[in-house]
Amino acid sequence: MLFAKYLSFIMFSQMAEQQNITMRVIVSEGDIRKMTTKRPDTLNDLIGWLKGTLQANYSFTLQYQDPEFNNELCNLTNLTELPEKPTIKIIPMIELVPISGDTESYSDTSSQIDTEILSSSSLDRSFQWPEVFDVPKFSVDVEYRLRQGNLLYLRDGTYLKVTKELKHDIVEKLAETMYAFKAYPAKEDFEAVAKALVQTHPCLKESGSSSGWNGWKNSLKFKMGNYRTKMRQLGRVDVTVNGGKRGRYTENGDPPHKGIKKPWKGEINFLPEYSDGRDDHKLEEARQVLVNEMMKTKPNGSLVKK
Numbered sequence: 001m002l003f004a005k006y007l008s009f010i011m012f013s014q015m016a017e018q019q020n021i022t023m024r025v026i027v028s029e030g031d032i033r034k035m036t037t038k039r040p041d042t043l044n045d046l047i048g049w050l051k052g053t054l055q056a057n058y059s060f061t062l063q064y065q066d067p068e069f070n071n072e073l074c075n076l077t078n079l080t081e082l083p084e085k086p087t088i089k090i091i092p093m094i095e096l097v098p099i100s101g102d103t104e105s106y107s108d109t110s111s112q113i114d115t116e117i118l119s120s121s122s123l124d125r126s127f128q129w130p131e132v133f134d135v136p137k138f139s140v141d142v143e144y145r146l147r148q149g150n151l152l153y154l155r156d157g158t159y160l161k162v163t164k165e166l167k168h169d170i171v172e173k174l175a176e177t178m179y180a181f182k183a184y185p186a187k188e189d190f191e192a193v194a195k196a197l198v199q200t201h202p203c204l205k206e207s208g209s210s211s212g213w214n215g216w217k218n219s220l221k222f223k224m225g226n227y228r229t230k231m232r233q234l235g236r237v238d239v240t241v242n243g244g245k246r247g248r249y250t251e252n253g254d255p256p257h258k259g260i261k262k263p264w265k266g267e268i269n270f271l272p273e274y275s276d277g278r279d280d281h282k283l284e285e286a287r288q289v290l291v292n293e294m295m296k297t298k299p300n301g302s303l304v305k306k
Contacts, residue, residue, distance in 0.1 A: 021082075026089040027054060028145045029163050043079055050090070058140065059093045092140040129181045133192050135200040136177045142169050149203030160203040170197070170204075171219050175227040178220075183228060183238045190217045190224075 021039045026032050035053065040046040047062065065071040065087040073089060076082070137143065149160030162170075174193055178185050185193075194213035198205045205212040232239045293299045 022085050024085070024087040025050070026087065028090075028141065028148070029166060030145065030161055031148065040079065043076065046079065054090075056090075058144070061091045061093060063089045063091055092144060129185075129189060133196040135193075135196050136173055138173050139169060142166065146201045146203065150201055153203040158203075159205055159207055162204065167219065171216075171223040172227075174220060175223045178224060179227055179231065183231075183236075185224060190220050193217075193220060 019039055020036055022034065022036045024032065025035050035050075037049055037053075040049060043062070047060070050056070050062075062076040063073040064076045064082055066074045066081075067083055071087075074081075076088065082088075138146070145166065146160070152158050153160070174197065178189070178193060182189065191213075194216040195211075197216055198213045204216070206215050209215055228239045290304065293304055
């Protein structure tokens with residue numbers, strides 16, 4: 001009698017364990033959780049339960065570590081693929097919302113720079129360095145991790161542990177935005193960007209630095225150099241003009257840097273590529289008109305702007 005009760009208890013416990021699933025869920029680099037729930041019937045049920053439990057207001061897909069491939073991540077398409085105690089990673093998705101062509105409210109300075117400058121082969125930068133640098137929006141995953149880090153900083157004053165991957169994504173986006181204004185930013189420009197970054201995301205402040213952003217400034221300097229190298233390889237004239245290697249000579253025996261003044265003070269902003277249908281003679285005429293106009297006490301503003 002007692003043995004039968006014990007046997008039924010064991011069978012009931014095993015059935016209960018089979019109905020539940022325990023998972024290791026990677027929400028982000030710094031947020032990994034152990035979660036248990038009743039085994040869902042479909043993949044959509046699992047995603048819905050994770051959204052509700054994590055209070056996630058964004059769409060995502062799931063990947064899992066497949067033991068058949070040395071625990072490498074694979075896209076999860078069916079719950080039958082999951083091992084007994086799986087490790088699942090949340091992959092945020094970017095949702096594109098169509099908007100009407102006459103809507104202009106969504107356009108801001110940052111988006112104008114991306115579309116009108118970065119995607120254009122022209123080097124005529126019509127946007128000057130802003131008085132207050134606006135930190136651009138990062139990828140969905142980075143923005144989510146920064147938002148969680150800022151909440152923790154406001155709650156208990158803890159700083160976010162910045163991983164190598166996270167830091168790379170942040171400084172890469174900042175360098176791209178800075179390049180839209182200047183190919184060769186000054187020291188004050190790097191300081192302004194680093195300061196704006198920690199003001200926008202206080203969780204990124206450096207505990208060992210008196211300013212809280214000095215390390216970010218140094219990282220931006222190195223990243224900006226790497227970004228110029230990338231642009232030089234793509235053929236951007238504003239950085240290619242300074243890309244010759246010392247010690248190497250051209251076919252006529254002259255060094256590649258002969259007669260080239262490095263644009264430390266933004267001179268490159270006034271050396272755009274030739275426009276279509278214009279040659280050296282026409283450009284020289286336009287230059288002389290500008291020189292004559294600027295010698296006047298009151299230059300014609302509309303003519304100079306044109």
